[in-house]
Amino acid sequence: MIEKKIISKRFDKIDPYSIADYIATGGYKPLIKAMTGERIDILSEVEKSRLRGRGGAGFPVAIKMMALAKEAASVKYIVCNADEGEPGNFKDRAIMEKDPHSILEGMIITAYATRATKGYIYIRCEYDKSIEIMRHAVDEARKNHFLGLKIDKIDFDFDIEIRLGAGSYVCGEEFALLESIEGKTGRTRVKPPFPTSVGLFGKPTEINNVETFANIPVIVDMGGDEFAKIGTKSSTGTKLLSLSGNVNNKGVYEIPFGIPIKTVIDELGGGVPDSRALKMVQLGGACGPIIPRYLLDMIIDFDRFDEFESKTGSGAIIVMDDRWDIFDILLRNVDFFKHESCGKCAPCREGHNQLARLLRKFTDRKATVKDLISIESLARVMHQTSLCGLGQTSPTSIISTLRYFREDYIDRLESLEV
Amino acid sequence: MTLDLMLQKYPASSEYLIEALRDYQTAKIDHCVTEMEIVKIAKYFNVTESKVCSVVSFYSFLSEKPKGKYVIRICRDVPCFVNKSESILKTLETRLGIKPGETTTDGLFSLEFTGCLGQCDHAPAIRINEKTYVDLTPDKVKAILSEYREEKS
Numbered sequence: 205m206i207e208k209k210i211i212s213k214r215f216d217k218i219d220p221y222s223i224a225d226y227i228a229t230g231g232y233k234p235l236i237k238a239m240t241g242e243r244i245d246i247l248s249e250v251e252k253s254r255l256r257g258r259g260g261a262g263f264p265v266a267i268k269m270m271a272l273a274k275e276a277a278s279v280k281y282i283v284c285n286a287d288e289g290e291p292g293n294f295k296d297r298a299i300m301e302k303d304p305h306s307i308l309e310g311m312i313i314t315a316y317a318t319r320a321t322k323g324y325i326y327i328r329c330e331y332d333k334s335i336e337i338m339r340h341a342v343d344e345a346r347k348n349h350f351l352g353l354k355i356d357k358i359d360f361d362f363d364i365e366i367r368l369g370a371g372s373y374v375c376g377e378e379f380a381l382l383e384s385i386e387g388k389t390g391r392t393r394v395k396p397p398f399p400t401s402v403g404l405f406g407k408p409t410e411i412n413n414v415e416t417f418a419n420i421p422v423i424v425d426m427g428g429d430e431f432a433k434i435g436t437k438s439s440t441g442t443k444l445l446s447l448s449g450n451v452n453n454k455g456v457y458e459i460p461f462g463i464p465i466k467t468v469i470d471e472l473g474g475g476v477p478d479s480r481a482l483k484m485v486q487l488g489g490a491c492g493p494i495i496p497r498y499l500l501d502m503i504i505d506f507d508r509f510d511e512f513e514s515k516t517g518s519g520a521i522i523v524m525d526d527r528w529d530i531f532d533i534l535l536r537n538v539d540f541f542k543h544e545s546c547g548k549c550a551p552c553r554e555g556h557n558q559l560a561r562l563l564r565k566f567t568d569r570k571a572t573v574k575d576l577i578s579i580e581s582l583a584r585v586m587h588q589t590s591l592c593g594l595g596q597t598s599p600t601s602i603i604s605t606l607r608y609f610r611e612d613y614i615d616r617l618e619s620l621e622v
Numbered sequence: 623m624t625l626d627l628m629l630q631k632y633p634a635s636s637e638y639l640i641e642a643l644r645d646y647q648t649a650k651i652d653h654c655v656t657e658m659e660i661v662k663i664a665k666y667f668n669v670t671e672s673k674v675c676s677v678v679s680f681y682s683f684l685s686e687k688p689k690g691k692y693v694i695r696i697c698r699d700v701p702c703f704v705n706k707s708e709s710i711l712k713t714l715e716t717r718l719g720i721k722p723g724e725t726t727t728d729g730l731f732s733l734e735f736t737g738c739l740g741q742c743d744h745a746p747a748i749r750i751n752e753k754t755y756v757d758l759t760p761d762k763v764k765a766i767l768s769e770y771r772e773e774k775s
């Protein structure tokens with residue numbers, strides 16, 4: 205068995221509408237344990253755990269927590285990013301629908317450790333069931349005095365409000381998300397300052413992914429050192445994977461970091477259907493690299509992912525069989541980002557139109573060597589000069605295919621003359 | 623629900639603008655806000671009309687343009703695409719006689735693209751108003767459309 209169910213241990217075993225089920229399976233015990241100790245203990249356990257953010261970029265969680273804890277403001281916020289709009293990702297939906305209180309508990313512990321005063325959960329509006337379950341969980345947590353005034357009878361007030369998106373992928377980007385909660389268009393801000401100093405409504409704010417928060421009670425419960433023994437040196441703990449595409453058993457799986465991608469596809473995914481051959485795999489979502497079969501021995505690990513310079517670490521694995529043409533896939537990705545670009549900066553606003561135009565030349569077999577050079581430099585420029593992660597990472601699938609599937613590009617050239 | 627009634631559900635603070643707009647449009651048969659309504663909404667939240675307009679044009683689920691009673695949104699991102707979302711798109715286009723971005727002449731259906739619906743493990747997926755349909759085949763789509771047509775008559 206390569207699965208290791210820590211975050212998903214309650215999945216399909218408890219009723220997500222029942223706080224009693226959650227408590228009966230050890231839920232809210234870590235919170236009580238955390239609140240009987242010193243705040244600094246929680247911070248040091250998270251630091252020892254070396255937990256990294258599960259939203260894609262893998263930023264160390266303890267650094268954000270400590271930055272927020274240090275801020276002296278009387279109002280401070282915790283925001284849970286449940287916007288999950290990256291194509292190929294659905295693991296946050298699984299946590300919300302199957303173990304909602306684990307997210308709340310993680311947020312409450314984080315708030316206690318950092319002295320945050322209020323929490324927000326920003327959920328994309330298409331996630332009807334997640335919204336219903338999370339709202340119910342917040343109500344129940346309040347009734348049971350885990351949220352509200354004087355939590356667990358000590359001098360600590362914290363409440364959580366649920367906010368909904370209105371159909372915009374870029375609102376998953378942290379600053380765009382804050383703007384959206386404030387009731388504005390979801391356009392990013394120039395940083396610094398970072399949200400932990402100037403965030404929501406101008407107040408210090410820590411933003412983390414759903415799965416990141418779900419890890420916090422686990423760390424408090426088992427201790428940071430124990431937690432850090434799971435996984436690899438650079439990536440501790442487990443990861444929820446969203447496995448999709450041309451694979452027999454699509455779904456959400458939890459594995460310790462360090463498992464090879466190929467093992468996940470074969471053992472958990474049950475391989476490719478209709479005895480077809482696997483051609484390529486996209487990691488992380490539309491913003492991630494597309495890699496060929498011979499790289500599938502690569503292990504799931506943030507350090508390995510770093511070489512792609514994108515947000516590969518969200519855990520999406522999209523499998524594609526040999527029926528698919530890379531240019532059709534690339535065009536789908538570019539169309540997505542073109543539609544979702546907020547239009548604030550030129551490289552992204554204009555770049556996607558140009559990328560789409562160039563890619564069409566390759567699908568039509570009308571591309572020239574000059575087009576090949578153009579697409580390569582345009583992708584680089586967008587990656588380097590775009591204002592936010594959307595434009596910076598959207599060319600990743602092009603950059604990676606230029607590296608690993610270069611022969612496909614050469615194949616489509618009208619002539620090899622320059 | 624009248625606009626006044628809906629507005630009362632929200633504190634008169636501009637941070638609730640987006641949710642109030644979406645709530646209202648979801649309930650309306652043509653899923654849009656008119657100029658008159660924008661004036662009223664802007665006044666209630668104490669923001670400029672141009673701010674309301676910019677928010678409406680930014681978010682995919684908000685619109686100033688009237689839409690059909692049932693807005694069908696189809697996902698064609700890669701996980702759906704490699705699970706034959708194009709056959710779903712074709713079925714919708716032929717059955718409805720419209721292309722994405724259009725509305726049927728009887729005002730019953732609009733067809734649009736949407737980004738990934740987070741249902742990739744049950745691809746291909748579409749959303750009709752507030753309901754998501756997964757594991758689709760062309761036959762299932764035909765049956766779903768008939769259900770909506772019958773509901774009308």
Ligand SMILES: Cc1cc2nc3c(=O)[nH]c(=O)nc-3n(C[C@H](O)[C@H](O)[C@H](O)COP(=O)(O)O)c2cc1C
Nearest residue numbers: 257258259287288289376377378412413416593594
């Ligand atoms: C365009 C764009 C979309 C994003 N969407 C999400 C998202 O849906 N969920 C998420 O957790 N992070 C998303 N992120 C990453 C966030 O900006 C941020 O890094 C993350 O919420 C931090 O949480 P973590 O450190 O716990 O991963 C997105 C980033 C970009 C640039």
Ligand code: SF4
Nearest residue numbers: 547548549552592595
């Ligand atoms: S990179 Fe794209 S999404 Fe990000 S700020 Fe620039 S235009 Fe907007």
Ligand code: FES
Nearest residue numbers: 697702738739741
């Ligand atoms: S790609 Fe269609 S639901 Fe995710």
